[in-house]
Amino acid sequence: MGQVFWKFLLAFWGALILAGTLVWAVNEVSRSTDDAAKPVWIGPQLRLVLGSAQLMMDSGGIQLLGDVLQRWEDDPMSRDKVLLLNQQGDDYLQREVPEHWAELLKEQPEYKVQDKTGQSWFLLAVPRHEFLLDWLRSGRGMAQASLSTQPTQKSIEPRGLEPPFDYKKSPRGIMPMPPIWFHPAFLLAAILGTSLLVSFWLAWYFASPVRQLKQALQSLASDHWLTQLGPKVTGRRDEFGAVARSFNQMAQSVEQAISGQRRLLHDVSHEFRSPLARLQILVGLARQTPSESAMVLDKVEAETQKLNALVEEILTYSRLESGAAAVKLQQVDLLELLESVAEDGRLEALSQHKQLLVKADTKVQVQADPDLLYRALENLIRNAIKFTAADTQVTVELQQQEQQVQIKISDQGPGVAHADVAKLFTPFFRGQSKKDGVGLGLSIAKRAVESCGGELQLHNLYAASGIACGFQAVIVLPLVLKT
Template sequence: MGRLFWKIFIGFSFTLLITVGGVGGAIYLNDKSPSTEEGFLSDRRADFVVGITANALKYGSEDGAKALFDTWPGHKRPTVLIINDHDQDILGREVEPETLRRAINALTLDPPPTSVRKVKTETGNEYILFIPAGSADSAGPLKYSLELQIFIALLASLLFSAGFAVYLSRPIKLLRKASRKLAEGDLTTRVSPELENRNDELTELGQDFDYMATRLQTLLDAQRLLLHDVSHELRSPVARMRLAVGLAQQQPDKLASALSRIERETERLDELLGQMLTLSRLEAGIGSESSDNISLTDLLAEIVQDANFEAQAVGSSINFQASNEVLMQGHYELLRRAFENIIRNALKYNHPGESVEVSISKNDQHEILVEVRDHGPGLPEDEIRNVFQPFYRVPGADKPGNVGYGLGLAIAQRAIERHHGNIVLKNCQDGGLCVCTTFPSDIEAATTA
């Protein structure tokens, strides 16, 4: 057993022992007979037994008292002495003269004690009734010794304290073992199944532990997948560069085309590493501490103007709508990267000849709302949440010759969340995908017409 068990066990045992000792002591002192001074018992049990015997003697004479003793429950008769006029007990029991004298003197008190009585029968005989000191069976078979009572109370308190200590310390012991297994790399460790029969704060602590373990498992799995995807994305352009170098060495006449290939792959590597660095800095919270007043309207207009050159090459266009100028507090470069990735992603999957629609406004809650809508194939509903994962690409969605890295929306989401915003993807009823971005009103710097 651990230290917590012993602390709980000793604490509860000590408390129960004090309680039992206090209550037992009070009862003992209340019922204790002052036999050392009076020579006869004068507690409530003695009053009760003497009273019953007095009634039997008064209405049934000596035969009634003897019949009472003969039918008394249990194996022992009550030790009530019934003294006649000759100072003798009617059952022939020994009577101490001093005890008898004290009992006779007690009858002269005002009022006399109820544990000593003088009874006159219907035949005119008088008797003195009392229980001498030292009688252990005066209360009949229901009386237990004080030692036995203390032993039972002690045993009951120890058993209760042990059971309650185990009940409290067991979940903590399970959490300790589970945390060690989790630290050793067993991410499947859970404690809720073993605490399902409880309904208290320790159960909630176990559920929080399981939630933490699940989150750790998810994050580590995502990290492993990210490392796998990064190595794959880096290996492909490097392999093509090595192939181009080998081709140039074997065929010097194709040196120009090989160098051109190496240049393209170098640009792709540079773009990939730049996006990975941006994603890493966003997840680490680096580079977004500064905050400036930004015209989000001008920022979107600039991005749309640059992207329109690419749109014209495929026979498309990007329409931008903004009725008012919206100023907000934020990091210019992060917002530019976020919306540039969103708009270029929309243009990438937009059908040729169709336009991409970009708008900025304020909704009913006075939040800043930016919508980017394309007229492409949209996304399967079960893939909408997955596209925000780094290096994730929807199977079969990439166009030939236009393959991305799967980092654009991941960067956009983290940049927008860094500004306390929210990004939501939803399929339009008439086709295409709509990207809705909202920023809270408290991030707004000023709005002018």
């Protein structure tokens, strides 16, 4: 168990002990602030005590009653001190009596019993204000009480009802030994043990998720990216559960980022391998057939241009992904920018016996980087021209809504497998297509649109019969509000 557990344990245990001590102290102070001169017996208790005292007085005289009161005081379980006072205010057991108690005897005549000679004796009970001191020496007091001598009065049989125990056989002479679980030492041990168990459970309850989180972080630091905290921690409905769930999400994000980096490195290596291999073949041909060196050099130049384009796309994607690209936002006339892209797209479409149609009713202004937005539109339109069927058209619609504008680019091609739609933004993913390209165009377009504060959506188009009849890319951009 770590240091956090022991800190929690000591803190909880100390708090419980302190709280118990404060409760005891407040109780003792409240008892001590009461009028100590007033007896604590009232009602039925008063009649029972006085009746029992008079019974003892009639049976054994003042000596028996005094012996019982002495044993009462010696009993560590008794919290009240009972004084037996004569009419002058002197205690029979020669204990110290407050000065004003003599006056109290005149005001409390009901607290008296009479001996055989007719002399009145007064019984007054007062809480023990020195209870802590009495409790600390309770073990010695009980031992002394259990070894005390029997009453000097012999063969005394109390009149009236028989007591619920045989006082002559009791080792105390008058009162039986209290059970062990009433002993203050036993009670103290029980209180400390219970508080320790409660503190142990609380410390374990709070320290356990901290320990598991620490182990998970150490595992994550050791490159175990799939580390996850179990449901015992994530299922908690407190802050520890929230932290555990956040940790699992963070670990998943880190794992996805690491996996993406590894996949990107693998894909980049794969994309470079083919053109480099072709360059090596062309160099070999040039050496074997010097007469065809001009043709070989043209092919080398073409492969070099492909490599340069690949490197440029990788660098562009990397800058957009990391946020290092210099984004220059400004007001852009979207219709004008769209017509500029469509002008080059129409020529490419005509060369493939296809058409490009732009539908736009009004001019709109957006806040965007014109170069990044141009590149995204160009990529999406060229993709649509590439995949639409021959003798069909690609439609580009510009629609203005409340506070945003949508650019819908639709083709009439075969569409994309439903399972692959979500993967189209993954770098170097080309799905089932075998056409030219490295699979970075859509990834770059998505990052470019997001850099302009917009969103790029992709989905298949379906006919009324439910058959796929094309594919559509939707760019959503916020409008520039006119002031």
